[in-house]
Amino acid sequence: MSVLDRCYNVADMRELARRRLPRGMFEFIDRGAEDDEAIANNQRAFRSVKLRTRVAVDVSVRSTETTVFGRDLGLPLAIAPTGAAGLVWYRGELELARAAARARIPYTLASRSLTSIEDIAREAGGILWLQLYVWTRREMSLALVDRAKAAGFDALLVTLDVPVDPNREFNRRNGFSLPFTATGRAAIDMLRHPRWLAGVIGRYWANGGMPVFEAPDKADNVTWDSIAELRERWPRTMMVKGILSAEDAVRAVECGADAVVVSNHGGRCLDAAVASIDVLPEIVEAVGGRAKVLLDSGVRRGTDIVKALALGASAVLSGRPGLWGLSVAGSAGADKVLSIFRSEMLTAMGQVGCPTIADLGPDIIHRPSLRSARVAA
Numbered sequence: 544m545s546v547l548d549r550c551y552n553v554a555d556m557r558e559l560a561r562r563r564l565p566r567g568m569f570e571f572i573d574r575g576a577e578d579d580e581a582i583a584n585n586q587r588a589f590r591s592v593k594l595r596t597r598v599a600v601d602v603s604v605r606s607t608e609t610t611v612f613g614r615d616l617g618l619p620l621a622i623a624p625t626g627a628a629g630l631v632w633y634r635g636e637l638e639l640a641r642a643a644a645r646a647r648i649p650y651t652l653a654s655r656s657l658t659s660i661e662d663i664a665r666e667a668g669g670i671l672w673l674q675l676y677v678w679t680r681r682e683m684s685l686a687l688v689d690r691a692k693a694a695g696f697d698a699l700l701v702t703l704d705v706p707v708d709p710n711r712e713f714n715r716r717n718g719f720s721l722p723f724t725a726t727g728r729a730a731i732d733m734l735r736h737p738r739w740l741a742g743v744i745g746r747y748w749a750n751g752g753m754p755v756f757e758a759p760d761k762a763d764n765v766t767w768d769s770i771a772e773l774r775e776r777w778p779r780t781m782m783v784k785g786i787l788s789a790e791d792a793v794r795a796v797e798c799g800a801d802a803v804v805v806s807n808h809g810g811r812c813l814d815a816a817v818a819s820i821d822v823l824p825e826i827v828e829a830v831g832g833r834a835k836v837l838l839d840s841g842v843r844r845g846t847d848i849v850k851a852l853a854l855g856a857s858a859v860l861s862g863r864p865g866l867w868g869l870s871v872a873g874s875a876g877a878d879k880v881l882s883i884f885r886s887e888m889l890t891a892m893g894q895v896g897c898p899t900i901a902d903l904g905p906d907i908i909h910r911p912s913l914r915s916a917r918v919a920a
């Protein structure tokens with residue numbers, strides 16, 4: 544029995560990842576900011592959405608297939624950009640991108656990755672999105688945009704929700720920093736995880752040395768003018784990520800965004816941030832079909848995806864689960880996470896009487912607040 548056979552859900556995968564990774568690395572991925580309140584709230588918010596079942600529907604054949612931005616996807620899901628994939632597994636970005644291609648879902652390469660745009664395009668293929676930070680040294684961001692265009696990336700996803708460095712005390716406590724340095728507490732932590740040390744860092748050293756992040760760390764004071772400027776430069780699909788208000792969503796659409804990603808960065812920036820699923824309905828309403836609305840932050844079950852789609856999202860993004868899978872078994876671990884999401888979705892879709900993605904709509908959402916508003920009116 545392989546270790547993956549013992550993973551029945553994403554939480555199991557997280558637990559295995561916790562055992563495999565050095566503590567500083569695991570917490571860098573797993574935790575949020577300050578007191579991890581936003582992470583807990585993301586989970587609470589998903590749980591508080593309840594589904595109404597529709598019965599006596601023929602659900603013998605169900606499908607998670609959908610079309611987003613003209614591309615057929617195996618699931619209404621994309622791999623969210625995460626700067627750490629190459630540190631939890633040797634050439635982790637490539638392995639995650641390959642798993643995404645096999646599942647026929649988009650892979651988003653973070654601009655602060657250890658693998659280059661060109662290597663991902665050449666060696667992984669599939670549907671590729673590039674995440675972009677607009678840095679103070681603007682020309683570095685624009686150079687990435689041009690390289691992604693030349694390499695055939697399908698979409699640009701501009702992240703707006705890191706205007707200042709988040710307060711992540713646990714990283715300082717663990718002695719963990721990026722670019723990765725092995726000093727003090729972090730070095731002891733690494734030595735206590737020889738399998739990770741040999742399998743990841745050892746393999747980099749054996750194959751030419753530790754790759755370095757190509758991009759700087761500091762985000763710019765990005766404004767809507769930058770979005771309009773990027774719109775001019777990028778001819779394909781452009782998304783804006785980190786939207787939590789209807790006003791900002793409308794502004795993004797006015798600047799030419801094809802989609803907004805409702806996100807609190809997985810609770811990693813502002814610990815008091817509202818949960819994305821809570822603000823999704825008002826954003827969907829404000830956008831009014833002029834652009835697509837995607838969502839991330841806290842998706843851990845197939846039912847979470849069903850809820851987001853029923854509330855108007857075209858697809859969701861997932862960050863940590865893929866990294867946990869990757870940490871446990873590389874590409875095969877990421878495959879497993881995606882297959883868990885898929886099978887949980889198929890079960891949920893059967894239970895709510897919606898055999899296709901197009902069937903998922905607001906009628907399956909139970910929201911007491913709306914009901915009481917109606918009664919009061």
Ligand SMILES: Cc1cc2nc3c(=O)[nH]c(=O)nc-3n(C[C@H](O)[C@H](O)[C@H](O)COP(=O)(O)O)c2cc1C
Nearest residue numbers: 572623624625626653702808809840841861862863
């Ligand atoms: C380790 C880690 C690194 C991340 N790095 C980036 C990044 O470089 N750019 C970005 O836009 N979002 C980044 N994110 C946020 C994800 O894209 C995504 O918004 C978040 O993980 C979604 O929440 P989830 O982990 O609950 O699925 C990162 C998330 C994690 C966990």
